[in-house]
Amino acid sequence: MLAGVEQKLDILAAAAKYDAACASSGSTRRAGRHGLGAAAPRGICHSWSDDGRCISLLKILFTNRCIYDCAYCANRRSNNIPRASFTVSEVVDLTMAFYLRNYIEGLFLSSGVERSPDYTMEQLIAVCRRLREERQFHGYIHVKAIPGASPELIRQAGLYADRVSVNIELPTEESLRLLAPQKSRENVLTPMRLIAESIAANRDERRRFKSVPRYAPAGQSTQLIVSASPESDHQILRLAASLYSHCRLKRVYYSAYVPVNDDTRLPAPPGPDLLREHRLYQADWLVRVYGFACHELVDERTPYLERTLDPKCAWALRHPELFPIEITRADYETLLRVPGIGIRSAKRILAARRVAPLRLEDLANLGVVMKRAQYFVTCQGKYALPASLRPDAIRAALEASDPARVTQLDLFGEL
Amino acid sequence: MELVYDGSFDGLLCALAHACSCAEVERLTSVANAQPTLFGTSQPVPTNPSCAAAFARRLRANTSRAVLRNVLYNFLSELPGFEQMLLPYVRLAHIHGATVDCYHTHAAVRAVHALTRKVGCELHRLTGLLRFRELKDGTWWAPIAPDHNVACGLAVHFRRRMPASTWVIYDVRRSYGVRWDTRSFILVTVPDEWRSAVARDADAVAAWYAESEKYYQRLWQGYFTSISITVRTNPALQRRFMPQRYWPYLVERPTATLHRQPAKP
Ligand code: SF4
Numbered sequence: 001m002l003a004g005v006e007q008k009l010d011i012l013a014a015a016a017k018y019d020a021a022c023a024s025s026g027s028t029r030r031a032g033r034h035g036l037g038a039a040a041p042r043g044i045c046h047s048w049s050d051d052g053r054c055i056s057l058l059k060i061l062f063t064n065r066c067i068y069d070c071a072y073c074a075n076r077r078s079n080n081i082p083r084a085s086f087t088v089s090e091v092v093d094l095t096m097a098f099y100l101r102n103y104i105e106g107l108f109l110s111s112g113v114e115r116s117p118d119y120t121m122e123q124l125i126a127v128c129r130r131l132r133e134e135r136q137f138h139g140y141i142h143v144k145a146i147p148g149a150s151p152e153l154i155r156q157a158g159l160y161a162d163r164v165s166v167n168i169e170l171p172t173e174e175s176l177r178l179l180a181p182q183k184s185r186e187n188v189l190t191p192m193r194l195i196a197e198s199i200a201a202n203r204d205e206r207r208r209f210k211s212v213p214r215y216a217p218a219g220q221s222t223q224l225i226v227s228a229s230p231e232s233d234h235q236i237l238r239l240a241a242s243l244y245s246h247c248r249l250k251r252v253y254y255s256a257y258v259p260v261n262d263d264t265r266l267p268a269p270p271g272p273d274l275l276r277e278h279r280l281y282q283a284d285w286l287v288r289v290y291g292f293a294c295h296e297l298v299d300e301r302t303p304y305l306e307r308t309l310d311p312k313c314a315w316a317l318r319h320p321e322l323f324p325i326e327i328t329r330a331d332y333e334t335l336l337r338v339p340g341i342g343i344r345s346a347k348r349i350l351a352a353r354r355v356a357p358l359r360l361e362d363l364a365n366l367g368v369v370m371k372r373a374q375y376f377v378t379c380q381g382k383y384a385l386p387a388s389l390r391p392d393a394i395r396a397a398l399e400a401s402d403p404a405r406v407t408q409l410d411l412f413g414e415l
Numbered sequence: 416m417e418l419v420y421d422g423s424f425d426g427l428l429c430a431l432a433h434a435c436s437c438a439e440v441e442r443l444t445s446v447a448n449a450q451p452t453l454f455g456t457s458q459p460v461p462t463n464p465s466c467a468a469a470f471a472r473r474l475r476a477n478t479s480r481a482v483l484r485n486v487l488y489n490f491l492s493e494l495p496g497f498e499q500m501l502l503p504y505v506r507l508a509h510i511h512g513a514t515v516d517c518y519h520t521h522a523a524v525r526a527v528h529a530l531t532r533k534v535g536c537e538l539h540r541l542t543g544l545l546r547f548r549e550l551k552d553g554t555w556w557a558p559i560a561p562d563h564n565v566a567c568g569l570a571v572h573f574r575r576r577m578p579a580s581t582w583v584i585y586d587v588r589r590s591y592g593v594r595w596d597t598r599s600f601i602l603v604t605v606p607d608e609w610r611s612a613v614a615r616d617a618d619a620v621a622a623w624y625a626e627s628e629k630y631y632q633r634l635w636q637g638y639f640t641s642i643s644i645t646v647r648t649n650p651a652l653q654r655r656f657m658p659q660r661y662w663p664y665l666v667e668r669p670t671a672t673l674h675r676q677p678a679k680p
Contacts, residue, residue: 036577036579051644052647
């Protein structure tokens with residue numbers, strides 16, 4: 001049966017939904033007088049689906065026909081499911097029509113491997129090229145590099161796309177061999193390095209010649225499936241940290257494993273481990289933005305993040321010798337390490353104490369979450385609490401007020 | 416003493432200019448909110464565009480763009496009484512210049528910042544949640560019903576994004592629209608029947624839609640349900656990011672999957 005666009009969209013959107021990436025940020029493009037679209041550096045969410053995840057891009061597979069047989073994937077060859085493939089012009093038309101109606105910020109195009117990695121990659125590139133060159137589309141494009149596609153094709157993709165990414169999916173070589181036998185770690189890491197090199201080379205070139213077009217201006221990202229294989233948080237975060245520093249990745253996404261296949265090689269949890277995913281995002285954020293080193297949060301001796309406490313509180317409790325911190329003197333980096341102080345409140349503290357002496361009562365007004373910060377700070381030498389509490393009492397109080405617990409995990413989204 | 420201005424932005428700027436040079440002014444009020452006062456005096460301020468522009472230029476030069484933006488965004492909030500915090504803020508800005516925005520512990524500064532954030536947040540949100548519908552004549556039509564007066568801010572955003580199309584962003588609550596005709600903006604009104612119909616139902620004017628419009632709406636609604644992961648369903652989270660008051664003017668139907676019948680085999 002030949003499926004119409006409507007059925008194809010149903011099938012190929014559902015097939016793409018486990019990919020967590022949705023960001024549309026980090027790029028600036030602008031239409032001339034006749035083009036269409038612009039990419040906003042901040043990124044824009046256009047809707048939120050019933051699972052509370054942001055919808056920013058038209059996230060679809062080009063095809064769910066796949067010659068591979070990855071254990072964790074609903075589209076694997078051995079599954080008997082409805083299959084569909086878009087044509088290049090169908091994807092181009094859909095993207096244009098949705099973009100003009102302001103449903104989306106752009107396109108996120110991924111794909112199963114139909115015929116061969118190169119064939120598939122060529123289709124994806126054709127879509128991007130048509131959008132950019134024929135339709136003058138300046139919206140955001142995120143395209144997946146197909147593992148095993150030739151280097152030249154992967155390089156080309158970055159000429160049209162804002163972001164190119166390869167999903168690592170499984171954190172170690174052993175898990176990959178067991179669960180995705182046709183993929184190898186090399187197959188995944190090679191394109192990643194290639195993209196990193198192209199971005200770096202492009203940056204150099206642009207320094208010398210301003211007119212050189214930007215290559216994948218929003219950088220690359222990847223995704224790891226969490227809890228499908230036995231790796232610890234330590235292994236996962238160490239991998240993420242090394243990807244951030246060596247391949248200069250912009251984002252690593254974590255996706256709690258959702259069982260879609262009956263497969264004896266895979267665990268069968270009652271539901272996705274959303275709490276673990278949430279803690280990993282928190283830890284990732286601390287590493288990426290707050291200047292924490294991965295080993296400060298997890299190491300060989302404590303390979304898992306605490307489930308009952310956010311990683312920053314957990315870290316602070318393990319280091320009583322560093323606290324309390326004197327708010328009126330601490331520098332920005334130190335302030336960021338205090339539980340209950342975030343980027344905005346740290347900046348406000350710096351600004352406010354430039355112009356007037358700070359008092360303890362001001363802190364809440366500056367956006368400091370005193371419920372957490374009160375145990376860790378002094379202001380002009382004064383503690384917020386009458387007497388310093390014992391560590392286990394502090395822990396109990398912090399656990400009781402942990403947002404992930406209080407709001408029953410509705411703190412996902414990746415804003 | 417209370418100053419009464421005409422409710423326009425120029426009027427507000429003139430009133431602020433006056434209040435900054437006259438310490439006796441205690442309150443600013445727009446005509447619409449003015450109460451007859453028994454005690455104290457109340458005095459109208461004439462609106463003079465060139466005086467307003469001069470004040471804005473002066474404020475910009477002596478403080479910062481951010482300060483001027485705060486004044487504008489607070490005005491666009493349309494919250495009754497916003498002037499009572501804005502006045503001490505602008506006076507403070509006169510004394511401290513751009514550093515006024517460092518006084519996070521000052522109540523007026525905090526209130527002004529909070530209101531700016533609120534308006535900015537709605538503006539940013541609507542850059543994503545606004546939906547265009549294609550009309551028969553090729554115009555893109557987007558009805559919105561924002562809490563604050565952000566249609567013009569949205570128009571500036573979409574000029575950058577869709578410079579080569581003709582579109583109208585129509586504020587159902589305030590009964591005016593901004594039209595972009597690929598060259599310039601104009602403020603427009605719509606016939607009364609349209610206005611009241613669209614206030615009831617975003618798609619009430621579907622008879623004017625281009626032929627393919629319903630088709631793409633259906634595709635989007637289908638996409639919206641297909642992309643959600645059922646085992647992670649979380650309507651509370653969805654509602655927090657996308658408050659229910661914005662739903663009527665969307666094309667998709669949030670939480671529809673929760674009530675959907677299982678598909679027939
Ligand atoms: S390559 Fe593996 S993960 Fe990708 S679509 Fe095919 S089976 Fe699924």
